[in-house]
Amino acid sequence: MKIAVLPGDGIGKEIVKEAIKVLNALDEKFEMEEAPVGGAGYEAKGHPLPDSTLALAKEADAILFGAVGDWKYDSLERALRPEQAILGLRKHLQLFANFRPAICYPQLTGASSLKPEIVSGLDILIVRELNGDVYFGTPRGNRKAPDGPFEGAREGFDTMRYSEPEVQRIAHVAFQAAQKRGKRLTSVDKANVLETSQLWKDVMIDVAKQYPDVELSHMYVDNAAMQLVKAPKSFDVIVTGNLFGDILSDQAAMLTGSIGMLPSASLDKNNKGLYEPSHGSAPDIAGKGIANPLATILSAAMMLRYSLNKAEQAERIEKAVQKVLEAGYRTGDIATPGCRQVGTAEMGDAVLAAL
């Protein structure tokens, strides 16, 4: 089995290195091949998602992704900016199902900006659709406004759209995820305003008939943003579109106070997937050896479970991370007085030792 390794920019290289150390320590051996992506892709080949990188990603059984982005690319035209790499991979590989867990580790509850009683034991899963919505809808661009009160003025426009089969496939993924957890699914939309959301909601209600054991509820996105602040533990699984999922999954991650711990998976219909930490490329701390590699190590564990069919190995890694936390190891982002503060490589070593 072959893993495409795409470290990307900023802290990407450092954190992916630790995840590879951990993967190499397993009994199972994997073929790994590295390729540049994001700003690194642009530097090496003139494009954030070079053809050779895309070809490798297509050919591999799974993709381990670091992070992309750096201020130094801010002045490039949008098509060449690092983020296009991740959008391109999602679209070309049809990675439509994004799993973003927001878990508050017992040892890290204090890191949250929320009161401990609000977040302790938090364990929610956001399932975000990743191939549709206003992210990819056409037509889009710039033009003279064709109508309305500002007819003729310069305008920017995008198309928000979801089709029935697109919503069906993410609905099935979300219902099945809920079946394996607390059996409660909240579909988030803005059906009181948007036609796209009304279709989304109708299809969710329809698919729900095939999952009588899962309790489906609906919530408007503004209310969801409020309830995530007020009572995040009231959720089990949330399913939502690409745009709302972008916002709510980041909000939910930040509730835990330890976004440096949170992995993510983006899967296609055959469970081939791209695995990346939920945090970004953090160019401000890149190269300093202080970034937290645990989200990437846990992303590798997710990869073993979902794409490589090695659930036991995944569990070994997850348990090792637990042990390391229990032993008091902390990178700077989650450090507390009295902890054993370590750098990126030492944290990777600690996980290795705990394996």
Added chain:
Amino acid sequence: MKIAVLPGDGIGKEIVKEAIKVLNALDEKFEMEEAPVGGAGYEAKGHPLPDSTLALAKEADAILFGAVGDWKYDSLERALRPEQAILGLRKHLQLFANFRPAICYPQLTGASSLKPEIVSGLDILIVRELNGDVYFGTPRGNRKAPDGPFEGAREGFDTMRYSEPEVQRIAHVAFQAAQKRGKRLTSVDKANVLETSQLWKDVMIDVAKQYPDVELSHMYVDNAAMQLVKAPKSFDVIVTGNLFGDILSDQAAMLTGSIGMLPSASLDKNNKGLYEPSHGSAPDIAGKGIANPLATILSAAMMLRYSLNKAEQAERIEKAVQKVLEAGYRTGDIATPGCRQVGTAEMGDAVLAAL
């Protein structure tokens, strides 16, 4: 000067009644005329925004609005549902500038689900554009997908769009608001993905040249949702589009833990405006006399300041509310052990007494 009074549904009637009591106690006298809106409009005249209600709103100098919505209208077609009233008023009266303060009152810091040190002293202002974006963009509807991987399938679609003059007018409002406060403006967009956002950002940068005393920064909406959780006090004024503003302003309101205290204003270019509490119609507690009227009373104060040019009277009301809080009066939503828990009318009376 004439005020259109639109109590609406749920707790709307109860809370608006208290605001009127307070307005009537001022030296200045105002002509007030009431009309049904939302579910009440539908019951009385078959439409959430009856023609006669819209005519009154157009004719008046300002509008005091309660809240709309009730589950019992959930099965109506969208065009007849209560929310259409507020969307219709915003659009017909060109109320494009929505002011949503998120303030953490010192006496109520404990009501927040966030740690006191994160929210104490919080005072941010969200300026939300209210007439454009995917809320009103055409074309929109249902159709067979005209292209893409699911060509021919049933799809729902909407158009996200902003034109240059639309962004310019909200930019001026936001920069001027920032000038009167901490002089820091954060423009929130998703310019790394959306054409609409790229235009938004370009226009913000352009308008900024006219406000050299205000520091403009840009933030992606997903990051803004995170920073609001992590460090809400790092913001001064946030300006954003209709959809992102819907989500972020509710999130910000909930950070305070006392959304029952938060007023809002929606203004046209001549500062004629609609004033409503940030919370909703709460049908679950309607008619029980326990709703918090303070957000509505503070909305009336905003009305005096922005639309009726009575800043002194506005301040009198705001000070009276402060006094009432200091004296320990609390409705159920913000009650703490040892407070003087009161109902809607008693809270209104307490404000009157403090005037």
